[in-house]
Amino acid sequence: MNLIDIGANLTHESFRHDFDDMLLRASHQGVSRLVVTGASLQGSIDALALARGRPGVLYATAGVHPHHAVDYDDATDLQLRELATQAEVVAVGETGLDYHRNYSPRDVQLAVFERQLAIAVDLHMPVFLHQRDAHDDFIALLRTVRDRLPAAVVHCFTDDGVALRHYLDLDCHIGMTGWICDERRGTHLRELVKLIPADRLMLETDSPYLLPRTVKPAPSHRRNEPMFLKHICEEVARDRGEDALAVAAASTRTAELFFGLERLG
Ligand SMILES: [Zn+2]
Numbered sequence: 001m002n003l004i005d006i007g008a009n010l011t012h013e014s015f016r017h018d019f020d021d022m023l024l025r026a027s028h029q030g031v032s033r034l035v036v037t038g039a040s041l042q043g044s045i046d047a048l049a050l051a052r053g054r055p056g057v058l059y060a061t062a063g064v065h066p067h068h069a070v071d072y073d074d075a076t077d078l079q080l081r082e083l084a085t086q087a088e089v090v091a092v093g094e095t096g097l098d099y100h101r102n103y104s105p106r107d108v109q110l111a112v113f114e115r116q117l118a119i120a121v122d123l124h125m126p127v128f129l130h131q132r133d134a135h136d137d138f139i140a141l142l143r144t145v146r147d148r149l150p151a152a153v154v155h156c157f158t159d160d161g162v163a164l165r166h167y168l169d170l171d172c173h174i175g176m177t178g179w180i181c182d183e184r185r186g187t188h189l190r191e192l193v194k195l196i197p198a199d200r201l202m203l204e205t206d207s208p209y210l211l212p213r214t215v216k217p218a219p220s221h222r223r224n225e226p227m228f229l230k231h232i233c234e235e236v237a238r239d240r241g242e243d244a245l246a247v248a249a250a251s252t253r254t255a256e257l258f259f260g261l262e263r264l265g
Pocket of ligand 1: 094131156
C-alpha cells in the first residue's frame, strides 16, 4: 500500500520527542509521503524546514488557520507570499473559516481568508481549505475566486450532503480524515464518501488530532499519527465497496496530481 497523508500537523510539539520514529512507523504502514500543514506563520516556517530536511518525503503548506486570523497583518501576508514561492511548499493554507469556536472575529476571518486566496491566485497555487460551521460564507467567497484557482481541497470534510454537492460542483477536492471512522458522529460520511469521484478524493490523518476510532487498541496517549492513515483508507474502501489497495492507489495518484508532487521527484 502506497499512501500520501495530505494533512499532518507534524510541527506539533507532541511529535518532537520521536519525530524520526514516527516517520519510520508511517513508512512501514505504507505512508511514503506527507504534506505538513502550515496553520500559522511560524508553523508554516517550521513546516518548510521539516520538508527541506526530508526531500521527496515531506512537503509543506503555508497559511494561517482561521483561529489565528487576528494575528494576520501586512507583514504576515508578505512572508506567506515568500514562503509560498519555495519549491517544497505545495499549497496555500490552511486557510478558511471556523465559526465553531470563533477564536477570531468572523469579519477578520473573512478578510484573512480572502487575502490568502489572493496569494494562491497570484502565484497560481492550489489551496488547502478549512471550513467548520461556516459553509454559507465560505462557499460564497470561494465561488468568487474558484475559476482563478488551479485546485482547491476542502480538508477534513465533516459536513452534510448539500455542502458536498456545492464543493463538487465547484470542482473541489475533498480530504477525508478519521472522522469517517467514528461510529458516533461520522456515519453520514460513510454514505457521502460514495459520491466523491476517485479523482477528487484524498486521505489525511490531521495528526495529532482525530485518532481513528477503528484503531484498536487505542494508544494510551490518544495521539494520532500518520501510520494510522491505513485505517482511514480501509474505512473509505469499505464504505465505497472497493478494494483498499485500489483506494490507496487512486487517492495517491489524485494527491500527486493535486499537489504537483512529481515535479519535485
Ligand atoms: Zn482544519
